[in-house]
Amino acid sequence: MHEPPPGAVLAFDNPWHITALIALAVVLRLWCAHSRLFVLSVSLRNARGAVLEFIDSALIALLLVFCILRPFVVQAFYIPSGSMEWTLQENDRILVNKFVYHFRRPEPGDIVVFKAPPAANHFGLDFIKRVVGVSGDELRVVAYDPFAGTHSDGLYRNGQLVDEPYIKERPMYNWPEDTSASPVEVPQNHIVVFGDNRNDSNDSHRWHTMTPLRTQEARPFVPQEDVLGKAMVIFWPLNRIRVVH
Numbered sequence: 075m076h077e078p079p080p081g082a083v084l085a086f087d088n089p090w091h092i093t094a095l096i097a098l099a100v101v102l103r104l105w106c107a108h109s110r111l112f113v114l115s116v117s118l119r120n121a122r123g124a125v126l127e128f129i130d131s132a133l134i135a136l137l138l139v140f141c142i143l144r145p146f147v148v149q150a151f152y153i154p155s156g157s158m159e160w161t162l163q164e165n166d167r168i169l170v171n172k173f174v175y176h177f178r179r180p181e182p183g184d185i186v187v188f189k190a191p192p193a194a195n196h197f198g199l200d201f202i203k204r205v206v207g208v209s210g211d212e213l214r215v216v217a218y219d220p221f222a223g224t225h226s227d228g229l230y231r232n233g234q235l236v237d238e239p240y241i242k243e244r245p246m247y248n249w250p251e252d253t254s255a256s257p258v259e260v261p262q263n264h265i266v267v268f269g270d271n272r273n274d275s276n277d278s279h280r281w282h283t284m285t286p287l288r289t290q291e292a293r294p295f296v297p298q299e300d301v302l303g304k305a306m307v308i309f310w311p312l313n314r315i316r317v318v319h
Contacts, residue, residue, distance in 0.1 A: 082154060082190075082199050147173050149303065151187060151202070157269035157276065158202060159242045161185065161318070167310035168318065172303035179298060180205045180265050182231065185305040185318055188267070193281035193293035200302065203267035203277050204240075207231060212257040213266055215279060218244035229268070230257070240319075242271040249279040250292070264295040 153166040162168065162185070170187050180186055184205045190196045207213045211231055218227040227244050229236045250258060260266050269275025278294035305318040 082196065082201055147171075148306075150309070151200070153202070157271050157274060158185070158204070159271045161204075161240050161270045162202070162305070162308070163314070165311070166308050166314055168305050169307045169309055170303040171306045174304050175298075175301055180208060180301055180304070182206060182208060182211070182236075186265075186267065187302045187305065188296050189300040189302065191281065191293065191296055191300070193283050194276055196276070201267075201276075202305065203269050203275070205265050206236070206268045206278075207258075207260045207266035209260055209262045209264060211260045211266070213249075213260065214257040215245050215247065215249035217246055217248045240270050243273050245272045247273070247279065258292070258294060261295060263298050265298060265301070266294055267296055 149170050149172055151168050151170055153162050153164060153168065156164050182205050185202065186205055187200055187202050190199045190201045194201065206229055212233070214230040216227045216230065218225075226235070229238060229245070250256075258266070266278045268277045268279065278296070281293050282290040283293045308314045308316050308318060
């Protein structure tokens, strides 16, 4: 198996496994309903009723969770890399709210799961990052300079330095790379996303595409329509259970 790229997130449930589990429950229910084993005695007949009731409840629960809740409301994901440290750590399991963005748009600070754009070089995978800019925002990153008299490094949004106590390290890069260039302006219905582990994250500041003239062109934006949901809760491991901020 290939190592997942920094920033990727893996669905915690496999559709084939879910289908097999539901099929197994259906087969077990049919067997219990028609097996002659349960007609040998009154006690076994009573047990059959209890078993059938339990299987029916399990089937309803499976169908509710995986046919209604999972596609439209909430889904579990697994964090395979450290690109969101320290907020999310490798091997965390999280629940993602897939319903919230039907009522509002992503906002700066939200941690979102989204379909990776082509410029991420992992098109089709689900990524998880923090929203740092939305439509109309102007963004710039100033690299950390240990010799500077004042600490002016960090993310600037609309000319203001953003307080980001959650990042693992100060950024060691300028964005745009040309410090004389204008800030990056986020177009309508798009967002810009960074990992909290700023120096080791496949995120907006690294995304480029090759032009016909064989030059690189920045493509840092994620369409809002590709956002799958907002991270809500870490539910595993037990010592990491918490609301995601």
